[in-house]
Amino acid sequence: MTDYVKYEQDGPIVTLTLNAPEKRNAISTFQDCDDVVAAVHRVNRDRSVRCVILTGAGTAFCAGGDLKAMRDRKGILEGSHADVRENYRRGVQAMANALYDCDAPTIAAVNGPAIGLGLDVACMCDMRIASDKAAFAESFVKVGIVPGDGGAWLLPRVVGMSVAAEMSFTGDLLSPQEAKDVRLVSKVVPHEELMAAALALAGRIAANPPEMVRMTKKLLREGQHTRLSTLLEMSAAFQALAHTTEDHREAVNAMLEKRKPTFTGR
Structure with a gap:
């Protein structure tokens, strides 16, 4: 990976930060x-990871595609129609x-504008919470693309077809x-509390049997x-697999014994 994705792990929680603030993480x-693919593969290979938070460096979550690259037809946009x-x-x-x-549950901690591709990246995650400085647009039509x-x-599965159509056509x-009203995000918090809220949610997820959470996601x-x-x-x-695990036995015993369980992923 290069510096575009910053990978940080604290216990069972990984934070991935889109790290190109000079281009608003486009x-x-x-x-x-x-880099994003490599980071996800790293998560999938590490069974100690129980939850992933995706956020952006600087003032934006992800500004989508790079308009200068679009204008100059650089990078992904180079070549013929077939090439593109x-x-x-x-x-x-x-x-x-x-x-x-x-494999692991993913939370988009939307710290600023999530525009076009940036919005869709947020929708690729399982959950979304937003800073009060965030903004959202499915804005491809504004730059003459789809x-x-x-x-x-992705978007209709998050907000429903009617809202997705309105966002996409306008x-x-x-x-x-x-965004909260249309259930694009589940929570809006003050900007300075965003990562604390994301970590708190990730912690509640990570407290559960990790393999059961991964299977539930599937x-x-x-x-x-x-x-x-x-x-x-x-x-x-x-379910047949789940019933044979040590974590299942630990969960049942902890409930019966009225104590906090300790899950090992086995």
Whole structure:
């Protein structure tokens, strides 16, 4: 990884910071995308990680694509129509697949504007909380393009089709409270309290059996696009595994003994 993604771990919680404040954390190069993918792969390989917080350095969460790169057709936008199509697959779409499929639960701590691709990056996470200095826009139409990163799939699943269509067709900017009203974010907090709130939420998640949380995430993801009968089969298989774990026995015993459980991931 380069410095675009800052990887910090404190116990079971990893904080990933998009670390290019000079360009408002815009994503414009293959390396930017590769760094996000690499960070997620690192999380997936480390079973000690129980929750991930994604945030931005400086005043923005992520300003989306780089307008100067768009104007000059640099980075991902270089080449013919066929080249650009393949570049999207290799770049922002590979990033979208990796972040959406991260094994550990993910929280977007939206510290400032999340615009276009930046909004969709937030929607790739499982949960979103916002600073009162945040702003949100599905603004691709404002620069004469379409959501090339999966936003047309992601956003309706977060806010519903009607709100997603309004946001996508107008490109209008939403305030933090408006984002909360349409359930784009679950919580709005004062800017200086954002990371504390994200860490508190991550801590509540990390206190639970880690493999059960990861399996629950897989079920939630699968449940968005599969039949109930298929999900029930998958749930039965996961449940059979869960009942054989040490963490399950520890959870039951702790409840019966009225004490705090200690989970090991086994």
